[in-house]
Amino acid sequence: MSAHCQLTGAEPGFGNSISHSHRRTSRRFDPNIQRKRYWLPSEGRHVRLTLSARAIKAIDRIGIEAAVARIRARGVKV
DSSP states (O other): OOOOOTTTTOEEEEEEEEEETTTTEEEEEOOOEEEEEEETTTTTTTEEEEHHHHHHHHHHHHHHHHHHHHHHHHTTOO
């Protein structure tokens, strides 16, 4: 599964792991991505979204209709 949020656009960040001896190796900071299913009353169907934990909390605040409108405004198909 791609570590990319459909609502916020959160993507992995990259950096270094630094050991005790101070050797640097590449690492990746993934967002907390979840697949979640929501009922979309205006279309009478369920939608399955790939969201970060922060985006799930945002949907609780703004509602699924507004969230889907924002996702579509970003050009992502729902």
